[in-house]
Amino acid sequence: xxxxxxxxxVLLFSQxxxxxxxxxxxxxxSVELINTIETRFxxxxxxxxxxxxxxxxxxxxxxxxxxxxxxxxxxxAHIAESFGQALQVKFDLAxxxxxxxxxxxxxxxxxxxxxxxxxTIAPGEMVKKQKELFAGMNIKQADIGFRRDMLQWMVQxxxxxxxxxxxxxxxxxxxxxxxxxxxxxxxxFCAIDMDSSFKHNLCALGCQNFTQMLHDQGLKLxxxxxxxxxxxxxxxxxLIDNYKPEDTLRMYDYFVGKAGFVEGAELYTEKVAxxxxxxxxxxxxSYEDVQELVQIVGKLIEKCKKN
Numbered sequence: 001x002x003x004x005x006x007x008x009x010v011l012l013f014s015q016x017x018x019x020x021x022x023x024x025x026x027x028x029x030s031v032e033l034i035n036t037i038e039t040r041f042x043x044x045x046x047x048x049x050x051x052x053x054x055x056x057x058x059x060x061x062x063x064x065x066x067x068x069x070x071x072x073x074x075x076x077a078h079i080a081e082s083f084g085q086a087l088q089v090k091f092d093l094a095x096x097x098x099x100x101x102x103x104x105x106x107x108x109x110x111x112x113x114x115x116x117x118x119x120t121i122a123p124g125e126m127v128k129k130q131k132e133l134f135a136g137m138n139i140k141q142a143d144i145g146f147r148r149d150m151l152q153w154m155v156q157x158x159x160x161x162x163x164x165x166x167x168x169x170x171x172x173x174x175x176x177x178x179x180x181x182x183x184x185x186x187x188x189f190c191a192i193d194m195d196s197s198f199k200h201n202l203c204a205l206g207c208q209n210f211t212q213m214l215h216d217q218g219l220k221l222x223x224x225x226x227x228x229x230x231x232x233x234x235x236x237x238x239l240i241d242n243y244k245p246e247d248t249l250r251m252y253d254y255f256v257g258k259a260g261f262v263e264g265a266e267l268y269t270e271k272v273a274x275x276x277x278x279x280x281x282x283x284x285x286s287y288e289d290v291q292e293l294v295q296i297v298g299k300l301i302e303k304c305k306k307n
Contacts, residue, residue, distance in 0.1 A: 031107040041066070045108030049118075056100070056108040058116035064267070065275040069195035070115045071255040072279065074099050076170050076194035077119075078251065079243065083166060086238070091183075093162065094191040096120045102260030102267055114267070115259040122190040124183030134182065139164055140175050145205025148213060151221070154228040159189050161228050165235035168206055168293070169243070171286050172197040198279040203289035210296045214303065226304045233297045236290060245287040249280060 034046040034053070038060070045056040059067045080094035087093075100106050100116045109116045127134045137153050139160060146168060154161045167175045174196035181190045213219055221229075256276060261268050 047108040055119040065271040073195035091188040122181040124181040128177035151225040155224040170197040203286040
């Protein structure tokens, strides 16, 4: 996978600060509700907008701070989109997401007073349904960070290294087999539901875990695993070079405003303000930690090459 030079990537990133999922910015001739599914935490509606299928998701939790997830869902999808373009991946790394603002009525959006997200539909099926190919796959970094056993999956498909690096950088701790789709016809993945990002500093946790691996005298890595780490380091370095925290915060604030979390608004409660402040803090701190993480991974790679 070829990576564009930094100038071109910055241009792509700048373009993505304005939602690429432009269904809300064009004339809508028709909206048809197909059906609505009620889950534990949200309403998921399948709709047709101008004849094309989309998904609308809206939180239903009584914990109002959870609705800040619409911001995280949108920004991570946009970062994934521009990153995929930089890698010249033929297929979307993730579904495309835009925010339907609070106060805007939309078919399939149960609560007008809360924001929602509108998503393109990921091709293929959930990884957890691909039992023959990915039975037992676990690349979820949770509140633990990068784990040694993740390498056995990263060598199974070159794109899995990309997703692990992206999840580390975005501090997306909830990558499970239900929010990663696989299309066997194209041998491609597509991520969904990254609204848990920027909550746990996975880069700091990664520093701890890789430091332990570095000092483990009995650690033996296979050549394929070392190569996966080389790719992991390369993708992290590219994200570091091209996603400065000020740029990420600018995009984050764009979606915060679009969702309706502005001072004086009814939705801008103390808990919501704290959630937003916490996300912004993780964006800044994790950027500092991921730079250290790349150095530690580099040392581990060199150690493995000598063994």
